[in-house]
Amino acid sequence: MKAYKKIVAALAASAALVSVAACGSGTGSSSKADSNKITVAWWGNQQRNERQAKVNKLFEAANEGVTVDGQFSEWDDYWKKLSTNAAGNKMPDVVAMDYSYLQQYIDNGLLVDLDQYIKDGTIDTSDIDDNVLSAGRIDGKTYALSLGNSAPALIYNKTLTDKAGITVPDNMTVDQFVDISKQVYEKTGVKTNFRYYEASELLEYILRGDGKQLFGDGKLGAGEQDVEDYLGIYQQGIEEGWHVAPEIFAQIKAGSVEQDPLVYGTDNAARSWCSFKFNSQLNAMQAVLTDGSELAMTNWPSADAKKAGYVKPSMFFVITKSSKNPELAAKYIDFYTNNEDAVKTMLTDRGLPVNAKMMDAIESDLDEGDQKSVAYLNDVVIPNSSAINPPAPAGATEVNSTLLPSIEEEVLYGKKSAADAAKEFVSEANDALASAK
Amino acid sequence: MSQATATLPDSARDGRGARAAGLSFRKEGALQTLLHKESVAGYVCAFPFIFGFLMFMIVPMILSLYYSFTDYSIIGDARFIGLDNYIEMFTQDDLFWKSLGVTFLFALVSVPLKLVFALIVALLLLRNSKASGFYRAAYYLPSILGGSVAIAILWRQMFATDGVINQMLGVFGIESRFAWLGDTRTAIWTLIILAVWQFGSSMLIFLASLKQIPAELYEAASVDGASRWTRFWRITLPLLTPTIFFNLVMQMINGFLAFTQCYIITQGKPLNSTLFYMVHMYDESFTNYHAGYGAAMAWVMLVLVGAVTLFLFATKRFWVYDEEA
Numbered sequence: 035m036k037a038y039k040k041i042v043a044a045l046a047a048s049a050a051l052v053s054v055a056a057c058g059s060g061t062g063s064s065s066k067a068d069s070n071k072i073t074v075a076w077w078g079n080q081q082r083n084e085r086q087a088k089v090n091k092l093f094e095a096a097n098e099g100v101t102v103d104g105q106f107s108e109w110d111d112y113w114k115k116l117s118t119n120a121a122g123n124k125m126p127d128v129v130a131m132d133y134s135y136l137q138q139y140i141d142n143g144l145l146v147d148l149d150q151y152i153k154d155g156t157i158d159t160s161d162i163d164d165n166v167l168s169a170g171r172i173d174g175k176t177y178a179l180s181l182g183n184s185a186p187a188l189i190y191n192k193t194l195t196d197k198a199g200i201t202v203p204d205n206m207t208v209d210q211f212v213d214i215s216k217q218v219y220e221k222t223g224v225k226t227n228f229r230y231y232e233a234s235e236l237l238e239y240i241l242r243g244d245g246k247q248l249f250g251d252g253k254l255g256a257g258e259q260d261v262e263d264y265l266g267i268y269q270q271g272i273e274e275g276w277h278v279a280p281e282i283f284a285q286i287k288a289g290s291v292e293q294d295p296l297v298y299g300t301d302n303a304a305r306s307w308c309s310f311k312f313n314s315q316l317n318a319m320q321a322v323l324t325d326g327s328e329l330a331m332t333n334w335p336s337a338d339a340k341k342a343g344y345v346k347p348s349m350f351f352v353i354t355k356s357s358k359n360p361e362l363a364a365k366y367i368d369f370y371t372n373n374e375d376a377v378k379t380m381l382t383d384r385g386l387p388v389n390a391k392m393m394d395a396i397e398s399d400l401d402e403g404d405q406k407s408v409a410y411l412n413d414v415v416i417p418n419s420s421a422i423n424p425p426a427p428a429g430a431t432e433v434n435s436t437l438l439p440s441i442e443e444e445v446l447y448g449k450k451s452a453a454d455a456a457k458e459f460v461s462e463a464n465d466a467l468a469s470a471k
Numbered sequence: 472m473s474q475a476t477a478t479l480p481d482s483a484r485d486g487r488g489a490r491a492a493g494l495s496f497r498k499e500g501a502l503q504t505l506l507h508k509e510s511v512a513g514y515v516c517a518f519p520f521i522f523g524f525l526m527f528m529i530v531p532m533i534l535s536l537y538y539s540f541t542d543y544s545i546i547g548d549a550r551f552i553g554l555d556n557y558i559e560m561f562t563q564d565d566l567f568w569k570s571l572g573v574t575f576l577f578a579l580v581s582v583p584l585k586l587v588f589a590l591i592v593a594l595l596l597l598r599n600s601k602a603s604g605f606y607r608a609a610y611y612l613p614s615i616l617g618g619s620v621a622i623a624i625l626w627r628q629m630f631a632t633d634g635v636i637n638q639m640l641g642v643f644g645i646e647s648r649f650a651w652l653g654d655t656r657t658a659i660w661t662l663i664i665l666a667v668w669q670f671g672s673s674m675l676i677f678l679a680s681l682k683q684i685p686a687e688l689y690e691a692a693s694v695d696g697a698s699r700w701t702r703f704w705r706i707t708l709p710l711l712t713p714t715i716f717f718n719l720v721m722q723m724i725n726g727f728l729a730f731t732q733c734y735i736i737t738q739g740k741p742l743n744s745t746l747f748y749m750v751h752m753y754d755e756s757f758t759n760y761h762a763g764y765g766a767a768m769a770w771v772m773l774v775l776v777g778a779v780t781l782f783l784f785a786t787k788r789f790w791v792y793d794e795e796a
Contacts, residue, residue: 110758113758114757115756117545117546117757117760118545118757120545120546121545121546121762138546138547139546141547142544142547142548144546248709279650279653280653280741281632281650281652281654281741282623282632282650282653283653284650284652284653284737284740284741285627285630285631285632285650285652285653285739288738300633301632301633301648303632304632304647349574389495428544429761431758431759432758432759432760433761435758435759436754436758436759441742443740443741444742447655447741447742449742466759470544470760
């Protein structure tokens with residue numbers, strides 16, 4: 035018995051030693067492998083994930099011995115994962131960055147300054163317009179490279195509105211939009227989703243139309259009356275029956291393109307004739323729609339389309355300070371932006387390519403949806419737009435992802451009047467912005 | 472190292488026995504004597520656990536206690552703010568109280584229901600038949616699957632307006648388009664039903680302890696003319712109380728810490744009527760970037776779970792059968 039115990043002990047001891055030894059050599063070889071491996075993370079839908087995976091393969095093929103590990107998540111989960119990675123200094127090398135989060139990540143020193151790579155030519159920006167580059171430039175340093183331009187777009191089911199004999203004009207006012215929503219409901223029974231349970235871009239957009247800025251300096255740039263007008267649309271929609279009921283939203287994942295009421299519901303009460311999205315999302319939504327309906331788009335409603343409209347860098351690539359191989363990461367960004375095959379693979383998934391030459395190269399490859407997207411940006415938005423608001427401050431995250439959705443929910447369920455909800459929203463949003471300063 | 476492992480079978484075969492068998496060293500030395508000690512074997516075997524316990528339990532707990540006194544945004548640095556997080560939680564955060572209420576309702580309703588259900592199924596499966604093995608496995612399955620994302624999504628589909636539940640009601644002539652997940656009165660019950668459905672592990676423990684009850688007791692009772700019902704109330708249930716107690720404590724703790732069901736199926740909707748404490752904590756930490764506040768919430772929950780467990784132990788002497796007493 036005793037002998038047996040000793041054998042076990044010796045085995046355990048040698049096993050422990052072996053594993054320690056294995057660890058030692060393991061880290062040695064893996065750090066060697068690290069120099070040829072980069073991790074790229076983005077948020078997205080099925081279509082983007084497939085295209086991005088192809089680009090990663092192309093990059094591997096063009097650079098022998100290099101492996102790209104692609105990681106994708108849905109929008110909500112993406113930011114949770116990234117922040118946790120940031121805390122452990124384990125962020126992927128290249129990450130997709132949104133305009134609304136950019137400032138926080140720069141403020142906390144988590145991103146690498148790209149100017150050095152632009153200067154030494156690793157990232158070639160000669161064919162990129164300076165206006166585009168400046169979107170990722172904060173305090174004179176380029177931290178982020180825009181991957182494409184996009185603009186807010188009201189994507190709607192044209193087959194449905196045509197059948198009902200309703201024309202949806204460009205540059206609508208909010209009242210016109212409400213009118214159309216009512217007509218659609220009366221004629222078809224299909225309801226409306228006024229960007230319920232998503233971030234605050236629509237509120238921001240409508241405020242811009244009135245010459246106001248949602249996130250001012252450390253406090254809300256909107257008054258209670260402004261918010262009340264906005265929330266009043268939900269209240270009116272529920273009272274008059276043309277807004278999708280909140281019970282429906284309890285069954286879907288908010289913000290997901292695949293489950294958006296425009297394309298997902300089977301039942302008229304669960305469907306919306308339109309969705310407040312961005313023009314780059316048209317194709318992804320069209321792909322989910324299986325009943326053969328055709329989607330079209332126009333700009334979001336506001337009092338003044340020119341003041342409200344803006345072109346947004348749809349997203350950026352940044353290199354994180356966790357990256358062990360920022361040169362290779364920079365090479366990847368360059369490949370993504372300037373390589374013809376890569377651009378032809380992504381097409382307009384992240385908006386129109388920023389490289390002007392590539393824009394010409396892909397023109398013949400654009401399918402109908404892409405062409406609509408291009409035409410919309412060039413013909414509708416650019417003539418009717420003004421400069422984008424500065425990047426959102428840190429507390430804006432809480433306003434976007436928690437405060438506004440829950441206030442909208444209370445209005446839709448009839449728990450609070452638009453006026454009371456507006457009062458609460460303004461005071462809580464100001465608290466959140468002040469405490470995050 | 473390779474040499475060391477190679478010597479092992481050799482020395483074992485040539486009959487030098489245990490003294491040499493455990494050794495990878497040719498010469499007797501201090502190290503060898505050390506390795507021979509019983510206590511060393513103990514430490515070596517316990518090392519993986521001790522290491523894991525320190526690294527993955529104690530260190531994170533200490534860190535989390537520290538962060539609970541800070542304003543920590545995860546992507547930034549932590550700033551010490553004393554008791555502010557705790558003060559805010561008790562005085563200003565309505566959702567803290569709301570989620571606490573939801574979690575208590577969930578745990579206090581789902582756990583007793585689950586135990587009753589588990590006990591009934593265990594009694595049914597006690598009979599030895601050819602199929603009983605199959606049924607035991609089949610009923611245990613939900614416990615394994617129930618916490619998974621797939622089941623959570625299935626649940627969401629089932630209770631949707633055009634889901635299976637409403638269709639089944641249609642079969643019985645009740646035309647229903649009711650949004651079970653969209654109504655504040657019913658949403659929490661869909662989560663409770665899911666929890667009760669995961670009765671398998673409690674059921675197995677009940678089964679094992681039902682088999683421990685001596686058959687003589689039942690025989691004696693039958694001779695005295697006790698009915699099945701009396702036998703259950705007078706013999707089975709009293710002798711089962713220690714197991715019931717164990718299941719109750721374990722499931723209660725699980726109930727308070729429930730997360731997945733809410734996070735995936737309802738996300739707290741509608742109107743936070745299904746917002747579990749753990750999900751609120753997660754949202755504060757990772758959505759709103761108030762990780763310090765989240766850490767403080769975790770410690771409050773730890774104290775609460777501890778208090779509930781102590782309370783259960785305090786009631787033990789009133790209803791749990793103790794062989795030694």
